[in-house]
Amino acid sequence: MPASRAKKAAAAPRKRDAAVTREAILKSARRAFAAHGYDGAGVREIAADAGVTAMLVNRYFGSKEGLFAEAVDDAMSGASVIRKDMSDLASLGDYLAAGVLETTDPDATPLDGSLMMVRTGGTTNPRVIEIGRKQIEKMHLKTLTAALKGDNAAERAALILSLIAGVQIMRQMIGLTPLAKTSPAALQKLLAPVIQQLVDGK
Amino acid sequence: MPASRAKKAAAAPRKRDAAVTREAILKSARRAFAAHGYDGAGVREIAADAGVTAMLVNRYFGSKEGLFAEAVDDAMSGASVIRKDMSDLASLGDYLAAGVLETTDPDATPLDGSLMMVRTGGTTNPRVIEIGRKQIEKMHLKTLTAALKGDNAAERAALILSLIAGVQIMRQMIGLTPLAKTSPAALQKLLAPVIQQLVDGK
């Protein structure tokens, strides 16, 4: 058997199924963008992880920006920081605090949109930031604002999201010691009343 | 007058003063890193803004990472989110809230370290994140923790920094509508009691 014959052995040559391939790229993109941000994730890396060539990404999504837009939409609509019955305002602080402190290993979970949300700020490309901002406002901010009672609901909701984003950045991306080393349960006890204060509006 | 004679006209050919040049590069680096993050800022851009060649940056600072380390140190030690008499705990929430909502135009101000702090999370390079994390812990976290009374001072301080970072990201980098469009004074009224709650430790 001549060596030039076997392409690389191993992996089966991939079935030609557009829907399946598209979904694989999207899933790979969600993980990559969440883990490394828009600038940090390369289309070659995303494609390889999905088992395809980089050019297929562009064929399906037009460009890296197009892929990002779909990935963010997919991640945020599939599951949100805000996903329970919002009517129970009394326990919302505790619930959201628990959600923030979930480990959310980006390589394992389907990934709720919050890490993606956070990663949006990492780039400088204005169009990319715009994509992220609009999705955050449409999915998270709108839902949370609608649930809150009292004055300045939108501003309080925005502050809640800011707090969530800040904790995630400091804990998961930067690894700030008191957040990274303390148990989620202990942190939750400290974080929950702070969020609750914003929920109640003083 | 032959055209080949005048290099580019305009700018004087720069005095040869190592200290001045070094400082100019550092200042330019602070602005660039704060505005575009570590990955987003290029050494050519930083050098050009300081009026020198890219290679001078490496001559003075060894590498881009070395420059970043010095820039972060410079920005955070020069002025900090924490800069007033910390003994007045009763007004600390209001004071910090006001500080966060300062416009801090990165192209104009000497730049306190908070935007730099935030931008640190934007990269994926572990050594760069480490540089930022250590500086945050040494400058901001340590000072703030020392000022707080009661249990879990370090964790509460970390949450305060997280909230500050989150608000800055959402407001200045992402431009989340309720934060970007609302007046600083109004936001301060909402934000101050939240921070104060973490200062007081419930």
Place this chain on the structure above:
DNA sequence: TTCGTATGTATACGGTCGTAGACATAGATC
């Protein structure tokens, strides 16, 4: 005045990036 050295520049190398264009082939259609 001479000359050594600190200061700054010019050029280029190897690498990665996003993506354009030409080519290959599996699988449905007749």
Place this chain on the structure above:
DNA sequence: GATCTATGTCTACGACCGTATACATACGAA
């Protein structure tokens, strides 16, 4: 079974990145 098209790959281009090497020159000491 022949053919057509969607699906996927290969190669390469141009632009940027950080930085190493080689060169030019202003300044201070002799």
